[in-house]
Amino acid sequence: MTKVISLVGQKGGSGKSTIAVHLAMEALLKKEGSQVAIIDMDPQGSVLEWSRMRGDANPVVVHGTPETLNDILGQAADDGFDYVVLDTPGRRDSTLVELVAARSDLILLPLRPSLFDVRAVADTVRLLRSKAYKMRFLLSQSNRAIGTACLTLWQ
Ligand SMILES: Nc1ncnc2c1ncn2[C@@H]1O[C@H](COP(=O)(O)OP(=O)(O)OP(=O)(O)O)[C@@H](O)[C@H]1O
Ligand SMILES: [Mg+2]
Structure with a gap:
């Protein structure tokens, strides 16, 4: 059964493409002979560009x-x-x-620990929750100091 994992979020630069590439490579390396593809739906084509530069047909990127x-x-x-x-x-x-x-089995929302990013993700969360889709936040580009600072800010 093919598992589909999606990276979504309207905020640019949250880490979607970077995480997509790392997830695909992890899936590829985890099991010998596994077949993994990335669908790049961004006209920017960052992942396609990565694949071209890498010069390897695995993972398949379209x-x-x-x-x-x-x-x-x-x-x-x-x-x-x-x-x-x-x-x-x-x-x-x-x-x-x-x-x-x-079409996804799991939706990942990369989230940087910043007030602006948290606010920007709210619409998407509301939309996904209204249909009860399986989603998870993925804390991105964070370190403990920044995380702590944000938590302090939100208290
Ligand atoms: N964990 C990380 N640590 C440090 N830098 C990161 C990390 N994840 C992503 N970056 C950097 O942040 C920038 C944005 O990342 P990326 O392109 O993956 O985001 P994106 O969500 O796909 O952006 P866009 O919405 O524009 O497609 C890139 O320069 C990337 O190298
Ligand atoms: Mg991207």
Whole structure:
């Protein structure tokens, strides 16, 4: 069964593409012969660029759009892929988030420990909660000092 893990969040720079790449590499290295793909849905194409620079066909990286997403995921399932990681653009697009969420086994929201980032993620959280999708925050670009400072701020 192909597992689909998506990185979402409208805030640019939260770490979606970086985490997508690291998750895919981790999945690839964890089990010999595993088949892993990344669908880069961001027109910026950071993950596609990473793959080109790396010059290795594993993990498979393809460009995806709202129109092609279902076909690509169907193909990945038919081909027996273990994991598909979905990287999405950092912009407000609830239609895309819903489309991606409906096809995901797990939705990850990378979150930097900053008040602005926490506020920016609220809309997405509301949207995902309203449909009871399985989602998790992933604390990103953090260290203990920053985390502590933010917690102090929020108390
Ligand atoms: N854990 C981390 N530690 C340090 N730097 C990081 C970490 N994660 C990401 N970065 C850096 O932060 C920047 C933004 O990361 P990234 O491109 O992955 O974010 P993004 O959410 O995909 O952005 P966008 O929404 O623009 O696509 C990059 O320069 C990246 O190298
Ligand atoms: Mg990105």
